[in-house]
Amino acid sequence: MSAIADIFSTFIAQQTGARSARVIDFDKLSGGAIQDNFGLTLELEDGSRLGRQAFVIRQDAPSGVAESLSRPEEFRVLQAAFKAGVTAPEPLWLCEDPGISGQVFYVMTRAAGSASPRTLVKADFSEDQRRTIVRRLGAELARLHTVRPPQESLQFLEPPQLENPALSRVVLYRRYLKEIGEPHPVLEWALNWLEDRAPAPGPTVLCHCDFRTGNYMMDGDRLTAILDWEFAAWSDPCEDLGWLCCRSWRFGADHREAGGIGDKQDLLEGYREVSGVDIDPATVSYWEVMALVRWAAIALQQARRHMSGEQRSLELALTGRMVAQMEFDLLNQIQELEDGQ
Amino acid sequence: MINQPETGDLLAEARKVLLESLAPDLVGKRRYEALMIANAMGMAIRELEQRQQGEPGKTDQALRAYLEEKSLDNSGAEAESALATAIRERRVDGDDPALRSVLRTLTKARLRVNNPGFLER
Numbered sequence: 190m191s192a193i194a195d196i197f198s199t200f201i202a203q204q205t206g207a208r209s210a211r212v213i214d215f216d217k218l219s220g221g222a223i224q225d226n227f228g229l230t231l232e233l234e235d236g237s238r239l240g241r242q243a244f245v246i247r248q249d250a251p252s253g254v255a256e257s258l259s260r261p262e263e264f265r266v267l268q269a270a271f272k273a274g275v276t277a278p279e280p281l282w283l284c285e286d287p288g289i290s291g292q293v294f295y296v297m298t299r300a301a302g303s304a305s306p307r308t309l310v311k312a313d314f315s316e317d318q319r320r321t322i323v324r325r326l327g328a329e330l331a332r333l334h335t336v337r338p339p340q341e342s343l344q345f346l347e348p349p350q351l352e353n354p355a356l357s358r359v360v361l362y363r364r365y366l367k368e369i370g371e372p373h374p375v376l377e378w379a380l381n382w383l384e385d386r387a388p389a390p391g392p393t394v395l396c397h398c399d400f401r402t403g404n405y406m407m408d409g410d411r412l413t414a415i416l417d418w419e420f421a422a423w424s425d426p427c428e429d430l431g432w433l434c435c436r437s438w439r440f441g442a443d444h445r446e447a448g449g450i451g452d453k454q455d456l457l458e459g460y461r462e463v464s465g466v467d468i469d470p471a472t473v474s475y476w477e478v479m480a481l482v483r484w485a486a487i488a489l490q491q492a493r494r495h496m497s498g499e500q501r502s503l504e505l506a507l508t509g510r511m512v513a514q515m516e517f518d519l520l521n522q523i524q525e526l527e528d529g530q
Numbered sequence: 531m532i533n534q535p536e537t538g539d540l541l542a543e544a545r546k547v548l549l550e551s552l553a554p555d556l557v558g559k560r561r562y563e564a565l566m567i568a569n570a571m572g573m574a575i576r577e578l579e580q581r582q583q584g585e586p587g588k589t590d591q592a593l594r595a596y597l598e599e600k601s602l603d604n605s606g607a608e609a610e611s612a613l614a615t616a617i618r619e620r621r622v623d624g625d626d627p628a629l630r631s632v633l634r635t636l637t638k639a640r641l642r643v644n645n646p647g648f649l650e651r
Contacts, residue, residue: 372614513640
């Protein structure tokens with residue numbers, strides 16, 4: 190462990206021009222199965238970043254799978270988001286030479302606080318604090334969505350296959366279901382519903398595509414960083430808003446539609462304040478239904494990784510058994526939308 | 531063959547030891563793992579109970595009755611598969627209350643095994 194800390198601290202010292210870099214703290218952070226995240230705090234002498242500095246290093250895990258963006262692609266998305274004024278870790282240096290640490294990696298600043306969704310949803314925030322947090326989440330998305338194609342540095346991002354990103358998603362999730370090969374009548378039914386009711390698309394923008402409670406850091410009631418950019422894509426702005434509001438990501442606080450934290454109305458107000466765009470809440474509701482289908486499809490894929498023997502894991506196996514929850518939510522939510530609740 | 535105590539009983543007792551005796555002493559990742567194991571065991575226990583009560587057969591019957599009523603192919607081994615195909619191919623009306631009711635029956639049956647608490651939400 191300390192050998193790898195030395196490799197990273199030497200790399201950072203070289204990048205900053207520091208005369209010396211003393212390791213204060215080094216630990217492996219929790220994260221996905223696909224990436225390794227390390228926290229590294231250094232005392233830097235001289236150079237462009239003086240004194241005590243906390244970094245996060247993100248690199249592919251040895252068993253990495255290529256289902257999402259590569260580390261260099263993720264680094265470039267993070268640069269674009271950071272430049273657009275999104276509260277994200279500052280991307281500092283990308284190392285594409287696997288000879289240094291054994292993997293391609295990049296370094297970013299470390300944000301304070303915690304991303305734990307259960308802690309956040311249970312936190313004792315006042316109504317005012319909730320409003321402020323949720324408006325801020327809306328404002329952050331509005332800033333991210335100012336990034337529009339074409340972008341020289343983001344050419345690896347595929348444009349939506351169809352003119353309407355919603356219909357592109359329907360096609361994609363039908364393909365996922367077909368590949369999984371397990372019958373899911375509720376998901377097929379929901380996909381038909383989504384196909385028949387696709388709203389007129391908004392502009393095509395840079396979407397985070399995993400913006401939910403659990404993927405942003407909070408220090409008390411202050412947002413410190415939006416994390417986990419590996420699913421970023423060109424899509425409809427409402428895909429991000431719908432994903433955040435999806436029932437699965439309210440962590441039991443169902444009445445707080447925006448991430449289990451606050452009201453959807455405040456989220457959209459925060460979005461409007463920065464973008465000047467009035468989002469129709471009905472379009473967000475549509476994308477919440479899409480979000481449930483997407484999460485169900487991802488959960489089925491995760492269970493397959495376990496069942497195929499590619500990655501035996503109790504957590505992945507249990508994720509497969511969660512799909513009935515998304516299906517139950519789909520049945521209820523679609524019924525409620527039709528009943529005009 | 532008589533093989534007592536029954537599997538469900540063994541599992542329930544093992545789960546109790548895990549939750550009441552072992553898990554309280556665990557923290558962090560180990561505790562999370564213990565709770566995942568208890569969750570998986572709970573599903574196995576409930577699945578055994580549901581089977582003993584003939585629940586999977588009843589759910590299957592409800593699906594087959596629907597397929598028959600709509601004159602859809604009901605000959606395959608898996609009624610669920612036939613239903614998924616009929617929906618995908620748009621051979622049934624998505625707004626039909628009978629369809630929605632059968633989808634609900636199916637989903638509730640799964641939740642009674644996977645997470646009965648979710649049905650109360």
